[in-house]
């Protein structure tokens with residue numbers, strides 16, 4: 535399912551999303567470090583996209599991989615924004631058709647939310663077959679057609695907050711809106727991360743479809759004003775970055791240290807920055823592998839970048855013997 539917050543006003547865009555991936559049929563937690571956030575630049579805009587719905591398709595690809603594939607194979611993000619949205623929409627419709635035939639319309643539901651700077655204005659778009667960014671309701675069944683919805687700037691007192699995926703608390707949305715209007719951007723970010731946590735620990739009690747660690751991104755109207763980070767209950771020993779397409783972004787490393795990652799013409803996936811080694815390169819898979827042993831107390835996957843287990847909050851030695859290895 536997942537959970538996302540997107541907040542936009544004339545000065546900033548803030549976005550937060552959880553990182554849990556659950557099995558489409560059984561609902562068991564597959565990983566607590568699935569990156570659902572992609573920051574991108576295209577011909578006439580830059581922005582961030584997050585998703586909810588499908589976590590992993592039958593080919594073992596996440597919707598983040600679908601976006602990277604659109605860039606690798608079709609250079610979609612070299613196009614203008616309307617083409618990026620149309621291209622993502624058409625690709626999603628094709629992929630959902632297969633999932634719908636196999637799992638039925640209730641399981642084949644998916645949303646990409648785009649928060650974008652274009653011509654100096656912040657815009658929010660939804661690409662979905664079951665919900666819209668300009669309406670607060672969802673269809674139980676995903677339709678065959680994927681629809682584009684838009685939430686443009688409001689004429690007066692512009693502060694837009696959209697949450698998608700799992701239900702959000704009204705109080706959380708209102709608090710984010712008020713912080714946006716007050717221009718306290720650090721607070722907007724903190725409240726967005728809190729909304730993810732509330733969604734995780736609310737009805738799901740920490741073991742539902744929404745994870746409690748959040749990736750966040752903050753984007754200004756200029757393309758070099760892009761920041762992101764990972765906010766983990768109990769603290770992170772490393773920052774895991776969102777995926778990046780065609781854009782550079784800065785990650786805070788503590789104190790005055792920061793790292794700038796990515797750039798025009800590059801694709802960045804599975805990257806981390808920090809004081810501890812949390813991944814290694816596997817030459818057979820030609821990919822970085824992020825070990826994720828199971829918590830010895832509750833059995834939930836525990837990413838190496840997290841200081842404590844996000845489900846039971848156990849804080850034992852991260853590399854201690856209380857972990858069971860993933861079978």
Ligand SMILES: [Zn+2]
Pocket residue numbers: 829830831832833834843844845846847848
């Ligand atoms: Zn645990």
